Amino acid sequence: MDKPENTKTKKLVNKLLIIVIAMFGFGFAMVPLYDVFCDITGLNGKTATEAAQANEGDIDITREIKVQFISQAAKDMPWLFRPEVAEISVRPGETRIIKFYAKNQSSQKMVGQSVPSVAPGRAANYFKKVACFCFEQQTLEGQEEVWMPLKFYIDADIPPDVTTLTLSYTLYDITTKIES
Amino acid sequence: MTTATDAILDHHEHKATGIKRWLFTTNHKDIGSMYLWFAFIMFLLGGSMAMVIRAELFQPGLQLINPDFFNQLTTVHGLIMVFGAVMPAFVGLANWMIPMMIGAPDMALPRLNNWSFWILPFAFSILLMSFFLGGAPNFGWTFYAPLSTTYSNGSTAFFVFAVHIMGISSIMGAINVIVTIINMRAPGMSYMKMPLFVWTFLITAYLLIAVMPVLAGVVTMVLTDTYFGTSFFDASGGGDPVMFQHIFWFFGHPEVYIMILPAFGIVSTTIPAFSRKKLFGYSSMVYATSSIAFLSFIVWAHHMFTTGMPLLGELFFMYCTMLIAVPTGVKIFNWMATMWRGSISFEVPMLFSIAFVILFTIGGFSGLMLAMAPVDFQYHDTYFVVAHFHYVLVTGSIFSIFAAAYYWLPKWTGHMFNERLGKAHFWCSLVSVNLLFFPMHFLGLAGMPRRIPDYALQFADFNMWVSIGGFAFGLSQLIFLAVVIKCIRGGEKAPAKPWDGAEGLEWTVPSPAPYHTFATPPKID
Numbered sequence: 001m002d003k004p005e006n007t008k009t010k011k012l013v014n015k016l017l018i019i020v021i022a023m024f025g026f027g028f029a030m031v032p033l034y035d036v037f038c039d040i041t042g043l044n045g046k047t048a049t050e051a052a053q054a055n056e057g058d059i060d061i062t063r064e065i066k067v068q069f070i071s072q073a074a075k076d077m078p079w080l081f082r083p084e085v086a087e088i089s090v091r092p093g094e095t096r097i098i099k100f101y102a103k104n105q106s107s108q109k110m111v112g113q114s115v116p117s118v119a120p121g122r123a124a125n126y127f128k129k130v131a132c133f134c135f136e137q138q139t140l141e142g143q144e145e146v147w148m149p150l151k152f153y154i155d156a157d158i159p160p161d162v163t164t165l166t167l168s169y170t171l172y173d174i175t176t177k178i179e180s
Numbered sequence: 181m182t183t184a185t186d187a188i189l190d191h192h193e194h195k196a197t198g199i200k201r202w203l204f205t206t207n208h209k210d211i212g213s214m215y216l217w218f219a220f221i222m223f224l225l226g227g228s229m230a231m232v233i234r235a236e237l238f239q240p241g242l243q244l245i246n247p248d249f250f251n252q253l254t255t256v257h258g259l260i261m262v263f264g265a266v267m268p269a270f271v272g273l274a275n276w277m278i279p280m281m282i283g284a285p286d287m288a289l290p291r292l293n294n295w296s297f298w299i300l301p302f303a304f305s306i307l308l309m310s311f312f313l314g315g316a317p318n319f320g321w322t323f324y325a326p327l328s329t330t331y332s333n334g335s336t337a338f339f340v341f342a343v344h345i346m347g348i349s350s351i352m353g354a355i356n357v358i359v360t361i362i363n364m365r366a367p368g369m370s371y372m373k374m375p376l377f378v379w380t381f382l383i384t385a386y387l388l389i390a391v392m393p394v395l396a397g398v399v400t401m402v403l404t405d406t407y408f409g410t411s412f413f414d415a416s417g418g419g420d421p422v423m424f425q426h427i428f429w430f431f432g433h434p435e436v437y438i439m440i441l442p443a444f445g446i447v448s449t450t451i452p453a454f455s456r457k458k459l460f461g462y463s464s465m466v467y468a469t470s471s472i473a474f475l476s477f478i479v480w481a482h483h484m485f486t487t488g489m490p491l492l493g494e495l496f497f498m499y500c501t502m503l504i505a506v507p508t509g510v511k512i513f514n515w516m517a518t519m520w521r522g523s524i525s526f527e528v529p530m531l532f533s534i535a536f537v538i539l540f541t542i543g544g545f546s547g548l549m550l551a552m553a554p555v556d557f558q559y560h561d562t563y564f565v566v567a568h569f570h571y572v573l574v575t576g577s578i579f580s581i582f583a584a585a586y587y588w589l590p591k592w593t594g595h596m597f598n599e600r601l602g603k604a605h606f607w608c609s610l611v612s613v614n615l616l617f618f619p620m621h622f623l624g625l626a627g628m629p630r631r632i633p634d635y636a637l638q639f640a641d642f643n644m645w646v647s648i649g650g651f652a653f654g655l656s657q658l659i660f661l662a663v664v665i666k667c668i669r670g671g672e673k674a675p676a677k678p679w680d681g682a683e684g685l686e687w688t689v690p691s692p693a694p695y696h697t698f699a700t701p702p703k704i705d
Contacts, residue, residue, distance in 0.1 A: 008363055009288055016355045020393050027397025027427060031412060034423045046420075074416065115415045122490060172416025177409060 206290035215272025222264030258321030283366025368704035380445030455522025543571030564624025594692030615649030
């Protein structure tokens, strides 16, 4: 079995198998790579998952940016979920607090997790959340309600052509995921 | 033990008989034939699903089947045609022809070859079984999350395991082809002397081992998201459904070239043969194929223009995609220049090849239209897309497979096929396939969405014609079945080289090709 053609074949097969395994790994490596890429570029509208430093820069009094709030409970999520106002005007650098109302309409204890998204996506990196209920999970007893604060400011470096910014929250039921 | 002895006997000019011959065979010709028959059966099966789809779409409203079953049919039709018909047909051709074209006695890894074929029927049994066990996959062959995860009808596990097995089969087949081509060429056959079908298949095999593992990865993520609580594509757990589309199309775009590059190799073989001229530019063809393969890795997001990509991303993917038209144009002009002032004769393989060049170009042009990000917003997910990929896959890949089958049938069976029947098959297919797919362009431009069992009334007339074309195209394929069966059972005796303009080592052996060819390598000058 040690004819030269056989060792040649074995070597080549091994090399090709390495490509196969590497590409299988690459498929999974795309998951963290995608997150890093989106973090750097802010492409998919994902905002930071950790609290930002409070703003110490100046407030830009020459511009105002319209910030719209959208909130929805995911499919089959029996919670009420809405912002206290639909829209506010903010000067870049100015820190504001907005409250969101949530109510568990079921009779059981449930855990919710809100996932934010900013449109346009390129504004996501300039939307700084100093405190946000989306950084943690909400546990509500049946029929319990809560007002949840969001403290944010818009980075003064935001591109001048962004005049409106939409912050959308989707609230997901993660009760079973927490249990398992 | 018995399998081992059979295999050894097999190598000594002895053929096992009956079912055992086919189960345990390690002969590249036997395995090639099995691949080709399997692909043809799957083609008819996937085709009959398309017939049901077209019957439902014959007139507006819901007549025959409910929308959920319609979705199952479109999904499984796509999966069967891609993984069950086109890909195995090309692998079958590769098995039959590559060793004979490069002067090798067999494939490099014959036992692996047997495995890569015999796991395929199991993969498709699993996929088809799901029809009877709570419903087949209904999320489209592209299985976008969350359709295949959160909203799955319970068929995701069947789908994932079937795709895993198909993937393993393709990877093993691809490794076998690469090792055969690199290590087993006859002395004197340098890379730039290889027939173009061998070249295109070598590049295809590299694409396969590069992207099939990525497909395996993404279906695994779908599986764990659906059943094991991971959140790769689930926003509530920090995942992202758009990421699914990126990973899937990173596989998906090279995949469409996997299904067309061997077709380029086939027509680059048949057109010179029936034009009685050398191919106009051999090396430009090799380089064009390689550049298409390279570009296929950096264009995937043109399937996703409407996902809200930033302008810069859309521009990048748009220009890269349009760049593919350059090497493809090199090929088209190459074939035209080969035919220019040739002494052309119009045997059936040549008819299919010429139809390929013209109709594939139509598919290429509609692809160019879809590549333009601003207009893609209108075309996206309409029948225009359906028309585009059926032009490149049916009148592209499948027509080339017919050309190859007619070209090599005399070598495989030892008989000439019935020319009159073959021509009937060609003309019926040509007319019906255009009646079937051409009006879809207009339907799409007018806004008819794909993957919907019903449509607005203004689309009714075109859809009726499309359905009639569909039924006619389906029936025409039975003529092909008749041609092949007649050709196997008898007919005019074929000489070693039935086409006077044909070139290549496969024509130096008698017809039908003996069970073992090139036990001693031929001399190449």
